[in-house]
Amino acid sequence: MTPAPKLLRALNWITGAMFLVACYLVLFYAPREAVMGEVQRVFYFHVSAGWVGALAFLTTAVCGGVYLARGDRRWGNVALASVELGVVFTLVNIVTGSIWARPAWNTWWTWDPRLVTATVMELIYIAYIMLRQGIEDPDRRARFGSVYGIIGFLSVPVTFLSIRLFRTIHPVVIGSNDPTAEGAFDMTPRMLQAFMFSLLTFTVLYVTLLWHRVRLQSLTDHVERLKMRLLAQ
Amino acid sequence: MIEVHGLVKAFGLKPILRGVDLNVAEGEFVALVGPNGAGKTTLLRILASLSRPTAGEVRVGGHRLPARASEARMILGVVSHQPLLYGDLTAEENLRFYGRMYGIPDLDQRLAQVLKTVGLWPRRRDLVREFSRGMQQRLSIGRAILHDPQVMLFDEPHTGLDQEASAMLDELLRQVAARGRTVLMTSHDLSRASDLAERIDILSKGVIAGTYKRGELGPGELPEIYREVTHA
Amino acid sequence: MPDVASLPGALGVSPGLSFGSRLRGYLRAIGAVIWKDLAAELRSRELLGGMLVFALLVILIFNFALELDVRTRQTVTSGVLWATFAFAGTLGLNRSMAIEKDRGCLDGLLLAPVDRSALYFGKMLGNLTFMLIVEAIVLPTYSVLYNTNLFNPGLVLVILLGSIGYVVVGTLLSAMAVQARTRDVLLPILLFPVILPVLIAAVKASNGYLQGLEAADILPWLNLLIVFDVIFTAAAFMVFEYVVDE
Numbered sequence: 006m007t008p009a010p011k012l013l014r015a016l017n018w019i020t021g022a023m024f025l026v027a028c029y030l031v032l033f034y035a036p037r038e039a040v041m042g043e044v045q046r047v048f049y050f051h052v053s054a055g056w057v058g059a060l061a062f063l064t065t066a067v068c069g070g071v072y073l074a075r076g077d078r079r080w081g082n083v084a085l086a087s088v089e090l091g092v093v094f095t096l097v098n099i100v101t102g103s104i105w106a107r108p109a110w111n112t113w114w115t116w117d118p119r120l121v122t123a124t125v126m127e128l129i130y131i132a133y134i135m136l137r138q139g140i141e142d143p144d145r146r147a148r149f150g151s152v153y154g155i156i157g158f159l160s161v162p163v164t165f166l167s168i169r170l171f172r173t174i175h176p177v178v179i180g181s182n183d184p185t186a187e188g189a190f191d192m193t194p195r196m197l198q199a200f201m202f203s204l205l206t207f208t209v210l211y212v213t214l215l216w217h218r219v220r221l222q223s224l225t226d227h228v229e230r231l232k233m234r235l236l237a238q
Numbered sequence: 239m240i241e242v243h244g245l246v247k248a249f250g251l252k253p254i255l256r257g258v259d260l261n262v263a264e265g266e267f268v269a270l271v272g273p274n275g276a277g278k279t280t281l282l283r284i285l286a287s288l289s290r291p292t293a294g295e296v297r298v299g300g301h302r303l304p305a306r307a308s309e310a311r312m313i314l315g316v317v318s319h320q321p322l323l324y325g326d327l328t329a330e331e332n333l334r335f336y337g338r339m340y341g342i343p344d345l346d347q348r349l350a351q352v353l354k355t356v357g358l359w360p361r362r363r364d365l366v367r368e369f370s371r372g373m374q375q376r377l378s379i380g381r382a383i384l385h386d387p388q389v390m391l392f393d394e395p396h397t398g399l400d401q402e403a404s405a406m407l408d409e410l411l412r413q414v415a416a417r418g419r420t421v422l423m424t425s426h427d428l429s430r431a432s433d434l435a436e437r438i439d440i441l442s443k444g445v446i447a448g449t450y451k452r453g454e455l456g457p458g459e460l461p462e463i464y465r466e467v468t469h470a
Numbered sequence: 471m472p473d474v475a476s477l478p479g480a481l482g483v484s485p486g487l488s489f490g491s492r493l494r495g496y497l498r499a500i501g502a503v504i505w506k507d508l509a510a511e512l513r514s515r516e517l518l519g520g521m522l523v524f525a526l527l528v529i530l531i532f533n534f535a536l537e538l539d540v541r542t543r544q545t546v547t548s549g550v551l552w553a554t555f556a557f558a559g560t561l562g563l564n565r566s567m568a569i570e571k572d573r574g575c576l577d578g579l580l581l582a583p584v585d586r587s588a589l590y591f592g593k594m595l596g597n598l599t600f601m602l603i604v605e606a607i608v609l610p611t612y613s614v615l616y617n618t619n620l621f622n623p624g625l626v627l628v629i630l631l632g633s634i635g636y637v638v639v640g641t642l643l644s645a646m647a648v649q650a651r652t653r654d655v656l657l658p659i660l661l662f663p664v665i666l667p668v669l670i671a672a673v674k675a676s677n678g679y680l681q682g683l684e685a686a687d688i689l690p691w692l693n694l695l696i697v698f699d700v701i702f703t704a705a706a707f708m709v710f711e712y713v714v715d716e
Contacts (some may be wrong), residue, residue, distance in 0.1 A: 320577070
């Protein structure tokens with residue numbers, strides 16, 4: 006078996022260290038938010054997980070497109086690996102959001118555009134995984150996955166737009182400050198630093214996990230190939 | 239007409255064809271025999287442009303596959319063990335549909351001609367789902383020769399036919415081949431294959447394991463060779 | 471033996487042919503697929519019959535589940551209608567593709583020297599026709615059952631745009647679902663999350679017309695439907711060959 010590349014092993018340690026630092030920043034360094042209190046701290050990882058989820062699905066769509074154009078299996082493997090990570094991170098995003106919403110909005114769940122879009126996105130990619138499981142021929146599996154990854158990703162912004170035409174109560178922390186949104190707050194510099202570092206940490210975490218997952222897939226392929234060779238003799 | 243060099247086809251990581259070399263000259267009738275799982279259908283599907291080769295060169299009528307697939311499709315007629323016909327359409331409607339897909343001029347005249355060739359003219363208004371297996375297979379041949387292809391591919395055309403229907407099909411196959419067409423047929427029935435074809439190629443474990451002209455072999459020799467080659 | 475080159479080939483065939491005759495071949499192939507689907511359906515009526523009975527059953531279930539009295543009816547009619555169309559639609563899409571798959575006819579289509587997108591548009595327009603026929607029967611039935619007038623040109627426009635969006639994605643996804651092991655279960659799971667925006671916009675726009683809202687309030691929803699239809703027609707046009715080619 007080929008050992009993990011040096012860079013990947015280094016990344017494991019870096020990711021772990023970054024995660025500890027991020028926890029420290031979020032829990033102790035960033036000030037307590039005046040109105041919402043401690044529960045606001047969930048925000049840092051909540052947004053980071055959401056960002057990584059979207060990034061993962063974008064990666065899937067792009068790698069799927071490249072796979073269809075070039076037909077190289079490795080792109081299909083990256084696309085699948087990325088979907089699995091995206092589903093996990095989006096779930097973290099939805100659950101942390103729900104935890105935050107209970108005290109902030111006084112409800113676990115509300116039919117807000119971002120919530121619904123995140124949930125629909127999650128459902129699309131669970132369907133993606135089910136589609137792949139339903140097909141035996143590996144090439145066809147990769148092709149169909151790529152097609153559905155592209156179609157699904159295209160529909161996410163349209164879904165968001167369509168639900169946004171309803172009234173929204175989700176706070177928009179970054180970009181604009183809508184005073185009517187419940188639970189909106191201004192970030193102090195320390196909050197911003199903690200937030201930015203969380204984003205970076207989650208992105209690095211995503212890259213590390215993606216690398217591991219792709220490597221696992223190529224090792225599986227390798228074992229498969231060895232088995233074939235053995236059977237052919 | 240058919241040129242195959244070093245053809246490899248793998249499903250995922252599982253290789254089915256491992257470097258097939260095959261040449262079929264214009265007007266030749268070649269039977270491809272081999273045990274189940276040897277890759278006969280896979281090879282035929284690649285020649286029919288329904289499946290892409292993993293590696294190697296494939297040309298049909300000089301058109302390289304899959305790049306020039308649409309030109310190759312114009313000169314290809316394919317009969318598979320499935321009829322490729324719509325049960326809820328009549329025999330004539332089925333052929334009319336395929337005729338439109340191929341853009342055949344003077345379609346009515348050509349339909350009548352083909353229906354008479356395959357002996358289904360009196361049954362042309364009947365639904366295909368009411369046809370017997372043999373009649374479906376004859377209509378299937380009608381569908382395949384509609385655009386007067388130069389190359390015909392038959393994939394186990396005798397599957398599911400009784401004695402009489404098989405004999406009728408043999409007659410039709412000879413007739414189709416007699417018009418100067420190049421024919422490649424897969425079969426696992428040795429005697430039928432050696433009866434119809436001028437040349438027999440044995441496909442075993444993803445490669446062509448032997449090629450025999452009809453005149454070269456004495457009676458009863460082929461089954462022996464076949465057993466030797468496929469169990470090697 | 472007719473000279474092969476003289477046959478007016480479909481798009482993508484015989485590069486020497488003029489664009490006009492290639493386009494004619496392309497359109498002829500689309501027409502042939504639609505004609506074939508309609509002719510077979512006219513004879514068996516399996517697909518339309520199934521969709522219609524199912525649609526009426528869904529309305530019946532809604533009737534008791536929501537207690538559609540006069541007041542609730544006003545606000546939920548468009549929702550009930552679109553839920554009915556969406557559920558009945560998956561039945562039709564599944565059946566329409568199963569016909570191609572079961573007797574190997576899909577191979578027959580793929581053997582024809584026509585561009586794969588022509589097959590897609592043929593199947594898509596056939597499915598659209600079936601959807602519209604079902605809708606044209608369900609609407610007056612609903613009107614009679616609940617004594618409400620649903621005849622409204624705006625509503626017809628919404629139904630057309632919504633059905634196009636539904637079928638454009640549905641045809642592509644049903645071509646994938648039919649090739650999977652779990653095909654009957656898979657289609658709605660694949661389809662519904664992707665076409666959610668179509669359903670939302672169609673319900674809102676239909677409701678707008680039925681409630682007599684101003685055009686300015688409905689326009690954003692119509693725009694959304696048009697945007698969806700355009701984006702997904704283009705996307706399906708580009709990726710369909712990867713769904714059917716091996």
